[in-house]
Amino acid sequence: MKFKDLHPPILELAPGQTFHRVQLTRARKTSVRVNGLLLAPTGLQSGRFCLRAEATAYLADSELTALYESMFRRDVHSRSLRQRRCLGRSHPHPLRRHAGGGGAVRVVYLARHARGALGRESTPEDLAFLSEPGSGF
């Protein structure tokens, strides 16, 4: 069964929303660069929503969510924050899940409640797939 066969609702975010992402301060040779975002190379499939053939950007709706999801979600005792910064970007156009895929980059939106007040692991239902042809990211 394919994801789109489930007919999930389309989620749309109004323009002007600011997204946050923790990323490297300097790009590496293998980084995928998309309008200021520095992404891991395509096809590594390290996250739950990574695709084999598209770069994936994980964006959060707050700095704390970005930090939690990118740095502290895993059960780690030690974590280095060196060479990282929290990037805030707003988008000029509505963002919505692109049903057909195929955009330059797949954006996974990390909603505030995904962080969880008790630090619980987020579930797939907490997250919304978004891609944004021509939205400015």
Place this chain on the structure above:
Amino acid sequence: MNTLTFPLSTVPEIPRDKTSGQDPYASEAQTHALLRFGAQYRLQRIQAADMITTDEAAALSGTTRVTMNAWIKSGRCIGVSHLRRGYKLPRWQFEPFIFPVLAPMAAALGSTDGWQLLAFLESPHPALDGQSPRTALEQGTPAQRVIDLATAEGH
């Protein structure tokens, strides 16, 4: 197919308990306690039974202490230090299933810092069904898969 407008664009603030009036950020005392806890963790980890000295590691791998220090600095093997008491090295890194992976893994992570390498290898990873990369390697996961995850971690 339904289209929903997500309401979060109207509430861009960081969530906080406005009714209590408390500062949502950690206090200086809490920050100090956290840093103390981190130092305590490192001390406990470095004193764990699986950690050996550079001399013991050199004997185990058939090299010299000088070579071992050079390997640590280049990321070819993992050495951690705490409070300038010299390096300690996890013994299991010299097992054949993991030693060849260390150098490319360090390059993928973009770091030769021993604590960073150790934390990556010993932390559960969702992409490995919750296993740590070290355990996954021991149980036969292809080394390239772990190196790919290290590359993603390094970004």
